[in-house]
Amino acid sequence: MSELAKTIKEAAAAVREVAQTRPKVAIILGTGLGGLAEEIKGAKVLAYDKIPGMRATTFVAGHGSKLIVGKLGDRTVVALDGRLHRYEGCSLREITLPVRLAKELGAEVLIVSNAAGGMNPHYQLGQLVLIEDHINLMGDNPLIGINDDSLGPRFPDMSEPYDKKLIAVAEQRALALGIPVKLGVYVGVTGPCLETRAEYRFLRMIGGDLVGMSTVPEVIVAAQAGLRVLGLSIVTDLCLPDHLEKADIGRIIATATAAEPNLTRLVKDVIAHI
Numbered sequence: 085m086s087e088l089a090k091t092i093k094e095a096a097a098a099v100r101e102v103a104q105t106r107p108k109v110a111i112i113l114g115t116g117l118g119g120l121a122e123e124i125k126g127a128k129v130l131a132y133d134k135i136p137g138m139r140a141t142t143f144v145a146g147h148g149s150k151l152i153v154g155k156l157g158d159r160t161v162v163a164l165d166g167r168l169h170r171y172e173g174c175s176l177r178e179i180t181l182p183v184r185l186a187k188e189l190g191a192e193v194l195i196v197s198n199a200a201g202g203m204n205p206h207y208q209l210g211q212l213v214l215i216e217d218h219i220n221l222m223g224d225n226p227l228i229g230i231n232d233d234s235l236g237p238r239f240p241d242m243s244e245p246y247d248k249k250l251i252a253v254a255e256q257r258a259l260a261l262g263i264p265v266k267l268g269v270y271v272g273v274t275g276p277c278l279e280t281r282a283e284y285r286f287l288r289m290i291g292g293d294l295v296g297m298s299t300v301p302e303v304i305v306a307a308q309a310g311l312r313v314l315g316l317s318i319v320t321d322l323c324l325p326d327h328l329e330k331a332d333i334g335r336i337i338a339t340a341t342a343a344e345p346n347l348t349r350l351v352k353d354v355i356a357h358i
Contacts, residue, residue: 086232091137103128103153107162110186115199124154171276176226200296202319215315236308268293272300281325
C-alpha cells in the first residue's frame with residue numbers, strides 16, 4: 085500500500101469516528117457555496133487540521149476550513165468547507181486529498197464550485213456557468229509520480245471530466261427554478277495575480293470562457309477515482325481585454341455573495357434529483 089493510500093485510510097478513519105454514515109455526494113464549498121454549510125442537518129463537523137494528511141486553509145475570503153457530514157434533504161453528503169490553492173504554496177497532492185477522502189468515504193458524485201473571471205462576452209457579472217470542460221494551464225498535474233493502481237488508473241480518460249448527465253440535470257433544474265445558466269470551458273491557472281490583457285486574449289483564443297485558480301486538480305483526481313463531477317462557476321469579474329477594469333477584490337467577493345443564494349438553491353435541487 086502506498087503512503088498516499090495509507091493517508092487516505094487514516095483520514096477516513098478519523099472522519100468515521102465522528103460520523104458513521106456513508107455519503108454518496110461530496111461537495112467542495114468553494115466561493116458561492118459557503119452558505120450551503122448552514123443548511124446541512126445533523127451536521128458532524130471535523131476541522132481539517134484534525135484529519136490526517138490535511139491542513140487548515142490559509143486565509144482566503146469566502147472559504148472555511150472544515151469537513152461536514154450530514155443531510156441535505158434526504159441525501160447524506162460530505163461537504164468540504166474551504167479548499168487549498170496552488171498559490172498558497174500547497175502541493176497538488178494536498179489540494180486533492182479531500183477528493184480522495186470523499187471517495188474513500190463512499191462518495192459517487194462530486195459537486196465543485198468556484199469564482200471565475202468571465203472571458204466570454206455573453207456572460208454578465210453574477211452569471212452562473214455550468215462547466216462542460218477545462219484546460220489545465222497550471223503547469224502541474226496531481227497524478228505526477230508513482231501511481232497507486234488501487235486509487236485509479238495510471239492514464240485516466242479525460243474525454244468527459246464533467247458528467248454530461250449531471251449537466252443536463254442541472255440545466256433542467258435551473259430552468260425549473262428560473263435561474264439563468266450558461267455552459268463554459270474553465271481554464272485553470274496558478275495565480276495569485278490576475279491575467280494581463282494579452283493573456284486574456286490568449287486564453288479566449290484557445291477556447292476558454294472562464295479563468296480561475298482552482299478546480300482543475302480536484303477534477304483530474306475525481307476522474308481518476310471514478311467520481312461523476314458537476315462543476316459550477318460564478319462569474320465575479322468580466323475579463324474582456326478591450327474593456328478591462330482594474331481588479332477589485334471587494335467587488336469580486338460582493339458579486340459572489342450576491343449570486344450565492346441562487347447557486348445554493350440550484351445545488352440543493354440538483355442533489356435532490358440525482
